[in-house]
Amino acid sequence: MKLIIAIIxxxxxxxxxxxxSEVEVVRLTVMDCQGxxxxxxxxxVYRGRELTVNLLRKVQLQIAVNEEFVEPxxxxxxxxxxxxxxxxxxxxxxxxxxxxxxxRIRTGERGSEAI
Numbered sequence: 654m655k656l657i658i659a660i661i662x663x664x665x666x667x668x669x670x671x672x673x674s675e676v677e678v679v680r681l682t683v684m685d686c687q688g689x690x691x692x693x694x695x696x697x698v699y700r701g702r703e704l705t706v707n708l709l710r711k712v713q714l715q716i717a718v719n720e721e722f723v724e725p726x727x728x729x730x731x732x733x734x735x736x737x738x739x740x741x742x743x744x745x746x747x748x749x750x751x752x753x754x755x756x757r758i759r760t761g762e763r764g765s766e767a768i
Contacts, residue, residue, distance in 0.1 A: 654717065654718070654719055654720070654751075654752040654753075654754075654755060654764070654765055654768060655717070655718055655720070655723050655749050655750065655751060655752055656715065656716070656717050656749075656750045656751075656752040657714075657715070657716045657717075657718060657723070657726055657727065657730075657747065657748070657749055657750075658713065658714070658715055658716075658747070658748040658750065659713070659714040659716075659730045659734065659745060659746070659747045659748075660686070660688065660711050660712070660713050660714075660745045660746050661711065661712050661714065661730070661734040661744070661745040662711065662712070662734070662736070662743065662744060662745060663685075663710055663711065663712045665733060665734045665735075665736070665744075665745075666683065666712050668732075668733035668734070669714065669729070669730055669733035669734050670733070671733060672729035672730070672732045672733035673716075673726065673729045673730070673733070675729065676722075676725040676726065676728070676729045677722075677725075678716060678718065678722060678725070678726050678729065680716065680717070680768075681714050681715065681716045682714070682715040682716075683712060683713070683714055684712070684713045684715070685710065685711075685712060685713075686710075686711050686712070686713045687708035687709065687710055687711060688708060688709065688711050689707060689708060689709055690742070690743065690746070691742050691743070709743070711745065714730070717752055717755055717768050718768065719765045719768055723749065727747055727749070730747055731747075755767040755768050
């Protein structure tokens with residue numbers, strides 16, 4: 654079992670959800686978050702003054718999957734989350750972490766059956 658965490662642009666969320674549903678990944682958690690990477694924020698003009706916004710709005714996805722769904726999930730996120738054919742700075746990151754256990758609260762099932 655793996656926990657896949659993806660940080661993506663908010664405007665790419667629907668495309669990622671569609672790509673995930675195409676590979677039959679239908680369970681995910683979505684959270685609003687803020688951060689910056691290489692782009693180091695952006696400059697905006699507010700009331701005639703230039704302001705630097707260090708933290709940009711992002712969306713974090715958390716998806717718990719069994720081993721056979723790891724690569725299809727990653728490829729779906731890449732397909733839906735990438736801007737254009739080659740992508741752009743700020744498109745996001747994908748992290749794949751080992752998932753020690755999973756418990757379904759309703760039934761008490763554990764492990765890959767609970768996912």
